Amino acid sequence: xxxxxxxxxxxxxxxxxxxxxxxxxxxxxxxxxxxxxxxxxxxxxxxxxxxxxxxxxxxxxxxxxxxxxxxxxxxxxxxxxxxxxxxxxxxxxx
Numbered sequence: 275x276x277x278x279x280x281x282x283x284x285x286x287x288x289x290x291x292x293x294x295x296x297x298x299x300x301x302x303x304x305x306x307x308x309x310x311x312x313x314x315x316x317x318x319x320x321x322x323x324x325x326x327x328x329x330x331x332x333x334x335x336x337x338x339x340x341x342x343x344x345x346x347x348x349x350x351x352x353x354x355x356x357x358x359x360x361x362x363x364x365x366x367x368x
Contacts, residue, residue, distance in 0.1 A: 275291055275319045275320070275321045276293070276295060276318055277291050277317045277319050278292065278301050278302065278316060279316075280309075280313070281313045281314070289305075293334045293337045294337060
């Protein structure tokens with residue numbers, strides 16, 4: 275679990291929780307773009323599975339699966355783009 279904390283002038287205050295680092299970074303980016311005068315940070319927290327219901331655990335797992343799928347798709351697209359670029363450079367070199 276990743277908690278987002280923002281300093282509004284009187285120390286850091288808890289704002290929200292994200293389940294993946296990718297989501298936490300996106301939230302931090304939003305705070306940096308929309309409120310650059312306030313500093314924000316991500317705090318990694320450990321939560322026990324027993325603190326959640328089965329439905330909440332399933333929701334968290336679904337969010338993680340979606341984030342990892344998006345990451346794999348992005349890597350595959352970058353790999354395909356690099357291979358295409360390499361093939362193009364090889365054709366030009368011949």
